[in-house]
Structures are given as structure tokens and as C-alpha cells.
Amino acid sequence: MELFRILTMLMIVAHHYVVNSGLLNCIENQTTHEVRDYILLLIGWGGKTGINCFVFITGWFMCKSQISVKKFIKLLAEVEFYSVTIYMLFLAFGYQNFTIKSFVKAVFPFYNISTGFTSCFLLFYMLIPYLNILIQRLQKNEHLKLIILLLLTYTVFPTFIKTTVVFNYITWFSIVYIVAAYIRLYPKKWCSNNYIVLVCLLISVILSWISVVVLAFICFKTGKEIQNCYYFVSDSNKLLALLTAIFSFLLFNNIKMKYNKFVNVVAASTFGVLQIHTSSDAMRTWLWGTVCDNIGAYNTSHWLLHAIVCIAMIFLVCTAIDIVRIHFLEEPFLKRLNKIAKLRYW
Template identity: 45%
Template sequence: MNDNNIIQSNGCKQLLHRDSNIELYRIVTMILIVAHHYVVNSGLTSLNGPLSACPTSFHSLLLLIIGAFGKTGINCFVFITGYFMCKSNIKLKKFIKLLAEIMFYKIVIGFIFFATGYEPINIKSIIKTILPVTSVGDNFTGCYLLFYLFIPFLNIAIHALSEKQHLRLLILCGFTYVFFGTVKILPVTMNYVSWFMVIYLLASYVRMYPKKIYTATKLWKMLTIVCVALMLMSVIVCAFISKIVKGHMWYAFVADSNTFLAVATGLTSFIYFKNLNIKYNRIINAIAATTFGVLLIHANSDAMRNWLWVDVFKVVEVYDKTLMPLIAVGSIILVFITCSLLDLIRIKFIEKPFLNWFSKREKCMEEKWTNIEHKLLCKMSVSDK
């Protein structure tokens, strides 16, 4: 796969456009994440929820299947980051763009809920609204932001490693995170910042050490189907076990991003989509550019999750309706489309003008920061080389 297509314009000017295979992958992944949130953030899986009461009914099994791919979706997004960023340099503008997008939605949506009285105004809620990072345990956006800052150092490390050392490190990380995360022999606590680094190592290995097997599209398509089938089988089997033991075991093998099936499905599907020959498509790429915004909007806060899935879509109340499957799919697609349109508006009227303004001042800001850093290092007798 070429990372970019070269599009000829007027016979002489060349414009670089990213192929749409990975961009389509972003869209599919985000829809699966929205579907996951439809199930786990709506009250369906609570102790008194309908999935707990009857996990093996047709509606329950269907919903469990729909919501099974959320943690896998997280891996997919980080695979994309690792694959493309392992040979790129992070510039201040890229980080500011990411930070600004996160803070825009946190502050705007938080203010709306404060203004309408939906969210009580107190010190805790204000702090959660104005801080970009509030947890490294289970908050994707905050963890991703912190992880992003580690990328320059990760790149230095992986480029200093030989292929053999890189592979050894992957095996060690896989045993530490994936084996214990799946088998659960010991209670290993994972934080997403370090887990994203593990995924980054795996994605960068695929990029830096190309193998002939990576280009076998049919093989990776088959492996993706097998992994997805195993995920679905595990959910169905665990649902029946849950009914017997009266527990919440349905997502036992896909409950978090560091389970084997979540990693395997993310890796195989990423390589499969990477190999697809989908040339640049303006519509696909435009929608894909909003996927992170879709996440930031619909999973913005506990207040947003409650308002969206409980008050607006009334997911639990819909459970017993005959048309529930169609309502569920329609709700998921509607959320994705609405959030995508909102983010397109933000990109056009807020992000682009802001980045144009920032670009004119970026060099000056970088020089000021470099001077400040140099002075601090000199005072600490630290070499800045």
C-alpha cells in the first residue's frame, strides 16, 4: 500500500492525498465504538438491566454482539497512529490541533450541560471540564493525548533497536500485557497510556520491517474473519455461562483492549484494510477526518452518556420492542452522522481559521520555547544535545 496517492493537477502540480482504505477503516472502527457505547453506557448491562436479567434472549445476544468491538476499536485507532507516526515527526502544530479539539468539545459541551442545569456545577465537575486529562486508567482521550507526547521518544527508541531487539521487546510486552490480560492468572492492572505504547511498538514493527506475508490480502481477510468469529463465539458462550452462574461474563474475552482477541482482531483487520486498493475518495476522507470528533462528542462525559443513551434514545425502554434491532442500528448510525456533521462544521469554521492563525506564530513560539528550555538546561548543567 502507498501511504499517499500523487494526484496530478494541470499536468504539473502534484498534490498528495492519503489513500482512502485506512480512512474507511477509521469510519468503520468509530461506528463500532459508537455501537459499543450504545450497549455499555445505556443501562443495558447494569445489574438491573435487561441483559443481566436474560443474557441469552435473541435481543440480548444481538446487543451483546453489536457492542463487542469497542475495545478492539481503540486498538485499531492506535494501530493507525503507530503505523504512520513511527516514521514521522510530531510538530507543535499537530499537538496543538489535537489538544484544541479535545478542549473545544470538553468546554463547549460542559458549558451547555452547566447552563441547562443538566450537570451540577461544583469544583469536581468544573475541574473535569477544564482539564484535558483526568485519568490514565479508562479515559481514552486523555490517555491518547499523553501517549501522543511520548511518540518522539518512542521513535528514538524503536529506531535505535535492531529488528531482533524490537521483536524481543514485543514478545516481552505481549506476555506482560496480553497474556495476563487474557488469562487473568494474576490481577495485572493496565493503564491506557502504557498500553498504547505497546500497540505503537507492534504497529511500528509492521511498518519498519515489511514482510511478504503482510501483502497477502486474502490471508489477512481470512484471519480477520476468523478473529471476528472467535470474538462473537466467545461472547455467545460467555452469555450462556453468565445465565448459569448469574454473573456478567459475556465480555470476558473482549472486556479490555489488552485481551488476545481484541489485539488479534485489531492487528489482522488493520493489515487487511492497509492492503485494500481504495484510491483517494474525497467524501470518505472528509468523513474520516471527523471520527475523533465523533468520539469526543458522543462520549464526552457521564452527563453526555446519560443524556444521549438514556434520555434521548431511551435504549433500555426500546429493548422489548419488536423493531429493537432496527432501532438500535438506526440510533448508532444517526449518532455517528450527527456528530460527524457537527465536527465538519467545527473543522471548517473553527479549526481551519485557528490553525491558519497559529501557523503564522508557530515558528516564533517554538523559538521562545527552545530558548526557555536552553536556559533551564544550562542552569541545571544539562547538555541540550
């Protein structure tokens, strides 16, 4: 499962390489479109699917576990550390101007509840004990009926019918959690059949890619915004984004891998990778515009190599930073808290 977490985060970084860098506008403004444009769009297809994978992992393991104060403090401390530290660094080097709004956004972790992944994930994390109470009290058929109702409302209708379902990530994370818990608590034989799961995964991935390519072609011909090419995977609640996440998780969950210390250490820093490279708008502008210069690489012959190297290096550098943070800050901090904490659910 650790390898799955690593691949999930690489998929999210790849998504941000395309979507957060201005490449979509660059592609859209071309008078003629090449194979390169379609490949770049495919590189960015899996961000929301990756978010589903991340939350599905949480649901799978936490539906039979308990949230402790220590776990939440650990999560919150990581979020606060990166948000405040990166903000201060950008201020110190003149890359960002101080405003009351920017300061509050950096310090207060729940500022972007409407759209921010981290704010929603923290609040969702606090809901897990109550979601577990709900799950434990539901009968199997009641649990299934609840999932059917939720997915019809938040996935099937928004995917296939032109209707707007207003929700934020807290709602959706809770739904994914309930789905993951059902599959964990009431396992089906086909879920442990690697052949069936692999075929389902390939079908969902291929359909996702086909949808991106076909819709991109239509957008190019009709002049519509190129971001519409991601319609079937544009948000976490879209059907293909959900199915791909479920099947990919089941496949990796069925694969029995030997313990590998290096993989485990890297996997433990995946959330840190997310926090670092998406910490703020200033970070996105600096990282993708100044450091990587994605738009500058777009019209070069090495555009594909640039994409691969940037995605890999961002993941590796952010991982290295987080490993240092864990070793020198988090571990001593938690040891200190263990000595002074006298909380019931510590």
C-alpha cells in the same frame, strides 16, 4: 485507510450503545433470555478492539513521522473545545449541576489518566518522539524480543492466566505503537497477502463472537454479571481484541481505494465523533437515556432497527458537528497560529 477509520468509530459507537446505556443491566435482570439479548451483546463487542485499531493507525503512520507542536495543539484544542462547550451547554440547560470537580474535569484534559481514553491518548501522543527514538535504535531482533516480552506480560498472561496486570492506556497505547512500528518497518510477505489476512481476521472475529455468546450463556445460567461475557475482548490488551485490530488494519491497508473526498472529510472527523459522544458522564446519560432511550426500546419489536438507526445517526450528527467546527473554528485558528508561531518544530 479513511474507510477503516470510519468503520472503527462505528464499532466504538456501537459498543457504547450497549455498554454505556444500561442495556447490560437490563439484559442481566431478565428472567429468560432470547436471541435478542445475544445479538445486542454482539453489537457491543468491539469497543476495545476499535480503540486498538485507532492507536494502531497512529503507530503505523507516526513511526516514520514527527510530532509537531502544531499537531499537538490541534489535538488539544479539539479536546478542550468539546469538553468545555458540552459542559457549558449542559450547565445552561440545567442537565448538569456545577461543582468544582465537574468544572476541573471539563477544563483539565488530564484529569482521568487512570481510565480516560482522551487523557491517556494526549499523554501518549507526547511520548511518540521518544518511542520513535527507541524504535530507531533497536535492531530488528531486539525490537521483536521487546514485543514478545511486552505481549507476554500485558496480553498473554492476563488473557489466559488469572493474574492482574496493573496498567493504564498510556502503557498499552505505547505497546500497540511498538507493535505497529515493527510490522511497518519489517514487513512480512503474509501481511500483504489478502487471502491470509482475511482468513486470520475471520478467525479472530468468529472466536471473539463465540467467546461472547458462550460466556453470556454461562453467565445467564450461573447468575454471574453479564459483563463477564466480554472477557476475551473486555479490554484492549486481551488477545482477541489485539489480533482482530491487527488483522483488520492489515486488510484495509492492503486494499487500494481511489481517493474519495467525501470519505476523507468524514474520516477526518472520527476523533471528533469520539470526543462528542463520550465527553462526560452527563453526556452518556443524556444521549443514551434521554435522547435514544435504549432501555425503553429494549422490549419493543423494533429493538434492532433502533440500535442500527441510533448508532448511524449519532455518528452522522457528530460528524456533521465536527465538520462545522473544523471549517469555522479549527482552520481559522490554525491559520492564525501559523502567522504568529515561530517554533522550531512547528
